Amino acid sequence: MVSEKMAQLVAGSSIIRAMFQDGKIMAEKYGKENVYDFSLGNPSIVPPPSVKAAIVDIAENEPEMELHGYMSNEGYDDVRQTIAEYTNKTHGTNLSAKNIIMTVGAAGGLNVALKSLLNPGEEVVVVAPYFGEYDNYISNFDGVKVVISPDYERFSINFEELESKITPKTKFMIINSPNNPTGAVYSEDDIKKLADILNKKQAEYNTEIFLFSDEPYREIAFKGVKVPYITNYYKNAIVGYSYSKSLSLPGERIGYLVVPSELDDFEDTIVAMSVATRIMGFVNAPSLMQKVVARCIGQTSDLKVYEENKDILYNALREYGYECVEPGGTFYMFPKCPIPDDKEFCAKAKDFRLVIVPGSGFSCPGYFRIAFCVDKSTVLNSLDSFKKLIDFYK
Amino acid sequence: MVSEKMAQLVAGSSIIRAMFQDGKIMAEKYGKENVYDFSLGNPSIVPPPSVKAAIVDIAENEPEMELHGYMSNEGYDDVRQTIAEYTNKTHGTNLSAKNIIMTVGAAGGLNVALKSLLNPGEEVVVVAPYFGEYDNYISNFDGVKVVISPDYERFSINFEELESKITPKTKFMIINSPNNPTGAVYSEDDIKKLADILNKKQAEYNTEIFLFSDEPYREIAFKGVKVPYITNYYKNAIVGYSYSKSLSLPGERIGYLVVPSELDDFEDTIVAMSVATRIMGFVNAPSLMQKVVARCIGQTSDLKVYEENKDILYNALREYGYECVEPGGTFYMFPKCPIPDDKEFCAKAKDFRLVIVPGSGFSCPGYFRIAFCVDKSTVLNSLDSFKKLIDFYK
Numbered sequence: 129m130v131s132e133k134m135a136q137l138v139a140g141s142s143i144i145r146a147m148f149q150d151g152k153i154m155a156e157k158y159g160k161e162n163v164y165d166f167s168l169g170n171p172s173i174v175p176p177p178s179v180k181a182a183i184v185d186i187a188e189n190e191p192e193m194e195l196h197g198y199m200s201n202e203g204y205d206d207v208r209q210t211i212a213e214y215t216n217k218t219h220g221t222n223l224s225a226k227n228i229i230m231t232v233g234a235a236g237g238l239n240v241a242l243k244s245l246l247n248p249g250e251e252v253v254v255v256a257p258y259f260g261e262y263d264n265y266i267s268n269f270d271g272v273k274v275v276i277s278p279d280y281e282r283f284s285i286n287f288e289e290l291e292s293k294i295t296p297k298t299k300f301m302i303i304n305s306p307n308n309p310t311g312a313v314y315s316e317d318d319i320k321k322l323a324d325i326l327n328k329k330q331a332e333y334n335t336e337i338f339l340f341s342d343e344p345y346r347e348i349a350f351k352g353v354k355v356p357y358i359t360n361y362y363k364n365a366i367v368g369y370s371y372s373k374s375l376s377l378p379g380e381r382i383g384y385l386v387v388p389s390e391l392d393d394f395e396d397t398i399v400a401m402s403v404a405t406r407i408m409g410f411v412n413a414p415s416l417m418q419k420v421v422a423r424c425i426g427q428t429s430d431l432k433v434y435e436e437n438k439d440i441l442y443n444a445l446r447e448y449g450y451e452c453v454e455p456g457g458t459f460y461m462f463p464k465c466p467i468p469d470d471k472e473f474c475a476k477a478k479d480f481r482l483v484i485v486p487g488s489g490f491s492c493p494g495y496f497r498i499a500f501c502v503d504k505s506t507v508l509n510s511l512d513s514f515k516k517l518i519d520f521y522k
Numbered sequence: 523m524v525s526e527k528m529a530q531l532v533a534g535s536s537i538i539r540a541m542f543q544d545g546k547i548m549a550e551k552y553g554k555e556n557v558y559d560f561s562l563g564n565p566s567i568v569p570p571p572s573v574k575a576a577i578v579d580i581a582e583n584e585p586e587m588e589l590h591g592y593m594s595n596e597g598y599d600d601v602r603q604t605i606a607e608y609t610n611k612t613h614g615t616n617l618s619a620k621n622i623i624m625t626v627g628a629a630g631g632l633n634v635a636l637k638s639l640l641n642p643g644e645e646v647v648v649v650a651p652y653f654g655e656y657d658n659y660i661s662n663f664d665g666v667k668v669v670i671s672p673d674y675e676r677f678s679i680n681f682e683e684l685e686s687k688i689t690p691k692t693k694f695m696i697i698n699s700p701n702n703p704t705g706a707v708y709s710e711d712d713i714k715k716l717a718d719i720l721n722k723k724q725a726e727y728n729t730e731i732f733l734f735s736d737e738p739y740r741e742i743a744f745k746g747v748k749v750p751y752i753t754n755y756y757k758n759a760i761v762g763y764s765y766s767k768s769l770s771l772p773g774e775r776i777g778y779l780v781v782p783s784e785l786d787d788f789e790d791t792i793v794a795m796s797v798a799t800r801i802m803g804f805v806n807a808p809s810l811m812q813k814v815v816a817r818c819i820g821q822t823s824d825l826k827v828y829e830e831n832k833d834i835l836y837n838a839l840r841e842y843g844y845e846c847v848e849p850g851g852t853f854y855m856f857p858k859c860p861i862p863d864d865k866e867f868c869a870k871a872k873d874f875r876l877v878i879v880p881g882s883g884f885s886c887p888g889y890f891r892i893a894f895c896v897d898k899s900t901v902l903n904s905l906d907s908f909k910k911l912i913d914f915y916k
Binding site: 129130132133134138170171172175180183187188192193195198199232233235236238239240243244261264267269336376377378379380381392393396397403404406409410412414415 | 630631793811
């Protein structure tokens, strides 16, 4: 009775959520403090105090009819203008309100973009390892997924393979830097190479290839590294942003799309995205939260704990003998398993009270993901278990 | 470059929103107070004071990590339990948290239900006149729409036609009582007849037909009329609810689905809906607003103004010579145009500063919709224009 497509999607449902459920069961059995749950990308730090202040002030003082009422499907004009101006100031772009569509998180934004642009059977390029939900989003619109195999050296992009896999049917490419699950940050050089390849292929096939940059981790970049802003390097680029991680608001479902005026066929695209927002059932991004994020523009949670956790964990894991590319950002790390079977390895990890996610869930078997958005004490207390786990295989 | 399907959807985009845009242009030209804009179903009354109090208290006192963090995709357990218990008390149902899925409004809920249950090519029955967005929602999942023509006497259901149009491919039927655009409320007798037909056809074809009751207007029923609760009459019923109208929170995108345990294949369906919520990009209903609606359970805005507006408008329109079925609820009225061409009639209405929506937008040409969710003064001031409009055709 459930639709056939949904039945398949349920069967292949999120390995991350499954591990998270396992973690909850283990926490009940052994006590929360005795389980080191690194399964879920749920921020571990509170929003900045300005978020609470903004919610209270806006609720108490803004006219309720406007605050909680319908606005244009693409969001409040003043909120979109604030975001456009902040982006211009920060990244040297040339945006105004008309280039911003408020969305129900980055997931909502990516679905709106795919709905607006992708025809069934057209190809969407993703770079392994990648966030497993992309598979589902592409499936929502009957797109054909094309996977670029991992660059194991840096977890950047395997450019040669990319060039060979772009076809006249390539309509969309999704990148995610800083990256879930690897923590990799693409350099300016990477982005330039990528833009060159896409431009060349667009010209060769006389097509448009939209580069969607999924950026919920933009502000979590370590050592002050600058994350290049994609629209400055490639014309047909769309940015999907979310406040889930930067303001620790994942449950509130608030983000936006940046659609530069330089995009081919901009006017039609922006109208399509506005209509898509409505007809997919989002209608608009939650209204109060739109006002809150505008009020808190440029602020973030106190993100430095993630870099501290990264340092502790990365150094310890290397010392114990794990192979791992050092994350440049996010709160993820993606070490190599000491045995080929990542699922077996993550199952064994539970014996040491470690909840980690097999790389298979990110199209990269033989690796595992650690989501270190946890208390520093959890990181410290887990180290012994990580040591015992690799020693078990020595 | 925009996807072919989206290009078509944009071309056929909401006639309601188009009229709303016209109304805004007229308001700029003539002054807001000189334009009688009845185009949009945006509540005209503030939320009850408890909403503001709940937002402030929850923001100030609930632990922020839980309040703004991820929860299960189907929503907070305590919020779902509160809604289940309230529904049991009010409607004699037998629900618990597991029967409730929090959604991004009723639009989000209906899309989640269709995604979960409908296969491409399966039929979805709708009853004209109906909310035009249903067309888009059905199209999202490549369903085949089957329209039951209007019952012009009462704007109930044309039962004979319904019986003749159900086929082995009928998977879904959408009803909406109190109804947008007619204001009709289906009686208990109507619901029993409907359930009989669906049960007979399910048995005849050995199929499941899901009856989706779209109920954002449940609390806006006039003269204390009781709106029957659909799950008490039919086993394969799903209720889609929204707080957009009852608490005047349309911009916040908060509602829920009720999926009774008696539903065929309940366990699979509820899992599918949870996964659908995630993969369509909603992920979950906005978290703070989940807590707010639970805190305000059973409360509503001061809805009596809608009945007052209805009385004024209905009595005046009848006096002027309009034919109209008296609304039993909502803030809509659906009179017959004095000429066959409803689009021409609504264009002419603008000469009298009236913004009303052609019935064609609801698959019922020859009629027009008045959304009287406006100040009482706007209703009173508009009466002369409605008189002049019909007199123009006499």
